[in-house]
Amino acid sequence: MAANEGTHKRPLEEDPIVSLADVLEENEELENEACAVLGGSDSDKCSYSNGYVKRQALYACNTCTPKGGQPAGICLACSYKCHEGHELFELYTKRNFRCDCGNSKFNDLQCKFFSEKEKTNYDNKYNDNFFGLYCTCKRPYPDPEDETPDEMIQCVVCEDWFHGRHLGTVLPENVEYQEMVCPSCMKRCSFLWAYATHVAVTKAADAGNCGSLTKVEDGIVDVCAIQENGDSHNQKTMACAMKCEETGAKHNEPSTSCKAEKKPEAASGDEASCSVKEEAAAENTGCKLQQLKKRDRVQRDSATYWPHNWRNKLCTCQSCMNLYKELEISFLLDEFDTVLAYENKGKNDEETHGERCDPLMTALSNMNRIQQVELIYEYNDLKSELKDYLKRFADEGKVVTSEDIQRFFEELQSKKRRRVDGMQYFCS
Structure with a gap:
């Protein structure tokens, strides 16, 4: 190309054409998002006195706590007044967090709202987000070296953000999902796979997603690992369907995935006895989880997408409550823990505040x-x-x-x- 060829621009051909309706719609969406995220937080008062806030907008200061030091998070008010002009990472919202501004992690900086704070907030949880890194790829967002268009999705459990292409499964199309659980959290909280098969937007047993299925508890590997290659994929899918039909007919139970079943005679007396006791316990206690485990217990190395109010379907028997506490995920039973609940509160507060303080x-x-x-x-x-x-x-x-x-x-x-x-x- 000649040196002067790129100097003459043809706006009608090169500039993207955007209608006013698109601009107004985008502007309204941005305003709603800002109200949703910031409306539930106080911009004039540090949240430290409120203790570990159930959910609030948080920031990390790369100027005061750069990578290599200790991670720290600050509230909305401190980001305005104490860290004005600093390089900040926007963390969206985090749960059960107490503002760190001015504590021992900040060396000589003092919080302008509270000069005396405890040295450490021991119950705060941190991840790479506090250093501006996200996803399994540990890259910044936006990433100047990544030209692939992709949206970032927050895991409801660990609250890290992930590229959609790094979640091990295709995002649901034309289906609204409310929350996502990342592959790592699904592995740590493997009991969720029992619910995913029946509750998740993208069912765990759907053959079209990706990856091979694995029995959660007995380690039996699925016989039909999905392959993305034409005839081979179709043949294996048909074989899976025939296998599933055979298995369902023999054992008179629902089967939504192809898996190699253990032969009853191969099980030892202790294993059989344990299985019978587990089923009996499920019937006696009314545990939803145990009842689901008797049916389809498959898992993938992928994320899962969940609809609105899916948390209401989680079992609340004492055994499951102990499990949630052990895994530190009891917040899943709190209806006000969801980002949606926080956003709705922010919108309502903003509307009330706007009426009260109309300029x-x-x-x-x-x-x-x-x-x-x-x-x-x-x-x-x-x-x-x-x-x-x-x-x-x-x-x-x-x-x-x-x-x-x-x-x-x-x-x-x-x-x-x-x-x-x-x-x-x-x-x-």
Whole structure:
């Protein structure tokens, strides 16, 4: 290419065309997201006095606590007042966290809200996010070296963020999911696979996802590892279906995946006795988990996607409650732990706060009657004129240019001059 060929730009061909409707929609989404994330946190008061807050917006300061040091998190108010001008990592929200600003991790920096804080918040949990690294690839976001378009999804258990392509499964299409559990957390909390087969948006036994299935407890490997290669894939899928049908007919129980079953006669007396006792215990205690385990107990090395209110289906018997406590995931039973609950609270608080602190009403309260009438007139005039002017572009799907905006204000100013020039003043 010649050196001067790239200097002449053809905007109609190279610039992306975006309609006003798209711009307005995107702007509304950004405003809603900001209200959702920040609305539930106080921007004027450090959250330290509230202890370990159930959920709040958090930041990490790369200026004060860079990689190689101790991880630390600060609340929204401290990010504004104590770390103004610093390089901050936005962590979205974290659960059960107490603000670290000004404690022993920050050397000489003191919190401007609370000068005296405990040296360490021992119950805080940290991960690589506090150093600006995310996912299994441990890369920053946005990543200047990664040109692959991909969305980041937060795991509801560990609260790390993951690239969609690194979760071991395809994101559900045309299906709304509320929460995601990453592969590592699914492995640590393997009992969730019993629920995933029946509750998750993408069922654990769906043959079309990816990876081979594995029995959770007895270690039997699935006979049909899924392969992405035409005829071989189809043949194996058909063989799996035939195998499943055979297995279901022989044992008179539902089978949603292909797996090599153990022969009853191969089991030892102790194993058989243990199995009978487990089934009897499930019937007697009414444990949902044990009942599900009797049916399909498969797992993958992948993430799972869950619908709204899936947590309500988790068993709450004493045995399961002890299991949640041991795995430190009792928060799954708290309906207000979800990000959705936090976002809804933020939106509601923002709406209430907005009504209480409307800037127009505040300005009007400090004006005399003549000024109030003039301001209201000007405000309504601008609002009405701008709405009608932009609506024409939105209806026609046209792009609003800077010249269009300039023309609007020139016309508005012209109308204002005509209105003022036409006024007559009389002395009584």
